[in-house]
Amino acid sequence: MMSIEEKSVMQLEQVKIREQDPKERNRNFNEVCLGYIEEEAIKEALRCIECGQCMKGCPVQINIPGFIHLIKEKKHEEAYKMIKETNSLPGVCGRVCPQETQCEILCPLGKKGQPVAIGKLERFVADHAIKTKVKENIKIKSNHIKIAVVGSGPAGLTCAGELAKKGYEVTIFESFHLSGGVLRYGIPEFRLPRKILDNEIDHIKHLGVKIINNVLIGKSLTLDDLKKDEFKAVFIAVGAGLPTFMNIPGENLNGVVSANEFLTRNNLMLAFSEESHTPIRAVSPVIVVGGGNVAMDSARSAKRLGAKEVIVVYRRTEKEMPARVEEVHHAMEEGIEFHFLTNPVEILGDDKGWIKEVKCIKMELGEPDESGRRRPVPIKDSEFTIKTNTLIMSIGQKPNPLISQSLPELETTKWGTIVANDDMMTSIEGVFAGGDIVTGAATVIAAMEMGRKAADGIEKWISKK
Amino acid sequence: MYKITSKEEIAPDVFKYSIHAPLAVKNAKPGQFVIIIPKPSGERLPLTIYNAGKEDVTIIFQKVGHSTEILASMEVGESMEAVLGPLGRAAEIKKLGKVVCIGGGVGTAVLYPEIKALKEAGNTVYSIIGAREKSLLILEKEVSEYSDKVFITTDDGSYGEKGFVTDPLKKILEEEEVNEVIAIGPVIMMKVVSELTKKYNVHTVVSLNPVMVDGTGMCGGCRVEIDGKTKFACVDGPEFDGHQVNFTELMNRNRQYDEHRGEKCHAVGTGKN
Numbered sequence: 001m002m003s004i005e006e007k008s009v010m011q012l013e014q015v016k017i018r019e020q021d022p023k024e025r026n027r028n029f030n031e032v033c034l035g036y037i038e039e040e041a042i043k044e045a046l047r048c049i050e051c052g053q054c055m056k057g058c059p060v061q062i063n064i065p066g067f068i069h070l071i072k073e074k075k076h077e078e079a080y081k082m083i084k085e086t087n088s089l090p091g092v093c094g095r096v097c098p099q100e101t102q103c104e105i106l107c108p109l110g111k112k113g114q115p116v117a118i119g120k121l122e123r124f125v126a127d128h129a130i131k132t133k134v135k136e137n138i139k140i141k142s143n144h145i146k147i148a149v150v151g152s153g154p155a156g157l158t159c160a161g162e163l164a165k166k167g168y169e170v171t172i173f174e175s176f177h178l179s180g181g182v183l184r185y186g187i188p189e190f191r192l193p194r195k196i197l198d199n200e201i202d203h204i205k206h207l208g209v210k211i212i213n214n215v216l217i218g219k220s221l222t223l224d225d226l227k228k229d230e231f232k233a234v235f236i237a238v239g240a241g242l243p244t245f246m247n248i249p250g251e252n253l254n255g256v257v258s259a260n261e262f263l264t265r266n267n268l269m270l271a272f273s274e275e276s277h278t279p280i281r282a283v284s285p286v287i288v289v290g291g292g293n294v295a296m297d298s299a300r301s302a303k304r305l306g307a308k309e310v311i312v313v314y315r316r317t318e319k320e321m322p323a324r325v326e327e328v329h330h331a332m333e334e335g336i337e338f339h340f341l342t343n344p345v346e347i348l349g350d351d352k353g354w355i356k357e358v359k360c361i362k363m364e365l366g367e368p369d370e371s372g373r374r375r376p377v378p379i380k381d382s383e384f385t386i387k388t389n390t391l392i393m394s395i396g397q398k399p400n401p402l403i404s405q406s407l408p409e410l411e412t413t414k415w416g417t418i419v420a421n422d423d424m425m426t427s428i429e430g431v432f433a434g435g436d437i438v439t440g441a442a443t444v445i446a447a448m449e450m451g452r453k454a455a456d457g458i459e460k461w462i463s464k465k
Numbered sequence: 466m467y468k469i470t471s472k473e474e475i476a477p478d479v480f481k482y483s484i485h486a487p488l489a490v491k492n493a494k495p496g497q498f499v500i501i502i503p504k505p506s507g508e509r510l511p512l513t514i515y516n517a518g519k520e521d522v523t524i525i526f527q528k529v530g531h532s533t534e535i536l537a538s539m540e541v542g543e544s545m546e547a548v549l550g551p552l553g554r555a556a557e558i559k560k561l562g563k564v565v566c567i568g569g570g571v572g573t574a575v576l577y578p579e580i581k582a583l584k585e586a587g588n589t590v591y592s593i594i595g596a597r598e599k600s601l602l603i604l605e606k607e608v609s610e611y612s613d614k615v616f617i618t619t620d621d622g623s624y625g626e627k628g629f630v631t632d633p634l635k636k637i638l639e640e641e642e643v644n645e646v647i648a649i650g651p652v653i654m655m656k657v658v659s660e661l662t663k664k665y666n667v668h669t670v671v672s673l674n675p676v677m678v679d680g681t682g683m684c685g686g687c688r689v690e691i692d693g694k695t696k697f698a699c700v701d702g703p704e705f706d707g708h709q710v711n712f713t714e715l716m717n718r719n720r721q722y723d724e725h726r727g728e729k730c731h732a733v734g735t736g737k738n
Binding site: 175176177185213214215216219220221222225241242243245247251252253254255257258260261264265269270273275276277278279281352353354400401402 | 488489491492502506507508509531532535546547548549550551552678679681682683684685686688689690695700713714717718720721722
């Protein structure tokens, strides 16, 4: 019999994960990745040599070798509980975390072959817990201290969950009628099924967290109202949901939408379903401007809504795309076209105000800019036009300004992000902030890390008082 | 939550609802709006607040498409899926002197709280309310209560003066000094009023109602061109200087999803249509 170590050395490649056929999936909104079955998960887990290098790359320090070891022993429920110690959204993170640049990149197996599929294993454990209806026995003694969390995205949910475990009475205020923030309105069903998200939110509610929907803090209730209502501390986690436009002529033509609008109509308002009353337009040819995950989500959603031709226009090359490699690869498989080194300069319309075509300019890569990526430079006289009926602007999101506008004494940066210290406290005593509202648009897991830090910071601050 | 506490059809296809929504009214001021989702699969409908009571929000709306039809079919005791508010910036209510307030159609409902607030702030208020025909004219009594003078116009002359709201406005502008005009109603009415007042150099405020989704500044669907710059009506408005609004663009943009009006809405892709 071979030892575990010997076996793992032999397997240079990951156990292949099953996916929906690209020709099939680009016409539905079901999840692309079908996940490992138990046998496959164990086989993949056995590749792991449990060195623990990967943990250095995990923003929430999941005990990765620990939970993988438990999978090997078929102790999936224990594996789930181990992940949950530091990560309250394993089903989400197993799907949307960029493991390839965080934990998996540090896996020594990746040097000769493929790293252990840590994300896919995390996802397996989370899905297995749903399937077997794992109930966590959590006994919490309330300390009767009320904390308000503004926003129910990854930072807000994490902070609320952590504080609830410490005994605080947490209320999350969410402006949408459904919870989850960007996980709900931004990430499509085919990457993160609603039932997975609902389940993880239910777990957080199970800890005693109360979520009040349809409340916009700064408008429905002010921070002063919260103070009067005896909330001892506030955590602002309102995200970066403000759409960016290019400020080129023709952007207000009919048929030009922000990725936020397009995705919100589809993901939050379920425009793709027959029952929904919310309309959406994805009339071919569809152009998506941008190279991030949001651009990929928009392009792939447009395709699924029935648009024959979907073209992503990106000003740099494939190599510089901020989107996850996996997402770009999936998009290509699904028939999305890519025009690299191309940048829109003007959108042209007809006499009724509808988009007709987009004028683009060819780019080339010049010297590296502050981000370290080579700066795209326009090539003189290289303009050309592409016919289009829908243009989805997906060039980034900015911090939501509503709260900062309602609190002039809150210190912000020139980019509109809120300034917070190491404990995530802002310039206002007792007011904490974290997630994209502090860093600008980043990852789900980074937001969760700040949610955790804020929970610790809030406890530290309250115990000092 | 969000129970309909009263319902009244104040004109054919024009409804007045009060809905229990304490958090939507707690900090509400004239000029602001709420977003209502009538039923679980419903659209987000932006509707300006007619009255903010202690715990109830009152709205007035016209049945114009599928979603407002669903809303109109709901009865007292039924609950909305969601009510979010107050959204947008409050109207600026100051003592200006003489203010002419112009309401067209259901726009009068949006205008009314401002008429009241302007009067209470010590202004002389002239109100002009117009409708297509007599049965569609709303809130005459309520408006009169807070107006020094009321002018009524109908397109067909079935009540008041035959003609448009701009007819009495022009007379007033010719004869008296006016400090501000507020016009709320169909886009075309606000456009025509703004063009007229520009000639007389009278500051004019309009309240815009573009297509929007979230109402909190996140989708950008409600972008309007104001003085050559793009603004979001949901957070920068809904009220703007009428002389700076690109009305042609606004009218175009409001047609974006028109193919869905009055029918079941679904995705429009080449695969489906």
